[in-house]
Amino acid sequence: MEERKLICINCPLGCPLTVSIDQGSVVSVSGNTCPRGEAYGRKECTGPTRIVTSTVRVTGGKLPVVSVKTASDIPKDKMEECIGQLKNVSVSAPVHIGDVILENAASTGVSIVATRNCEAV
Structure with missing residues (x-):
């Protein structure tokens, strides 16, 4: 044992x-x-599962990036794949807390959501 x-x-x-x-x-x-x-x-x-936090680029916003996280925990072995997908994501302002940024991250069925507001310029 x-x-x-x-x-x-x-x-x-x-x-x-x-x-x-x-x-x-x-x-x-x-x-x-x-x-x-x-x-x-x-x-x-x-x-084991984890919540993933990161940032994504924002075009036309008052901020260059906005913070994001998984809407719920994902398998620990999917974290790298999830973060890799976020490297290619760019969103247009305005962005609001809770907006879905990426659906089905790393084929987990879990969405990536914004955790900060970013107003348009």
């Missing part, structure tokens, strides 16, 4: 987790002070 040590990132407590894994399946999670910690430990050891 394998044991992995993690720090839970679901809240500021940062509980030290110990996840026991047997033949690729999580057997137990200990060290968590709430149910979210257990869920995080299981997910991190079986299918």
Whole structure:
């Protein structure tokens, strides 16, 4: 049986987790002070995901770039592909928080959305 040590990132407590894994399946999670910690430990050891943040170019705007993020978490192994797709994206101003910048990023079914407003010049 394998044991992995993690720090839970679901809240500021940062509980030290110990996840026991047997033949690729999580057997137990200990060290968590709430149910979210257990869920995080299981997910991190079986299918880790992340929120991707970046910027994209803006044409005709008061700012040269606008910040963006994935609308939800995506598989960790798709992060590089997602960021690579964003290198070629340019949007026209105005841009508003929540605007969909790119649909189905890295074939994950998750959209990239703006996290900042950018008015047109």
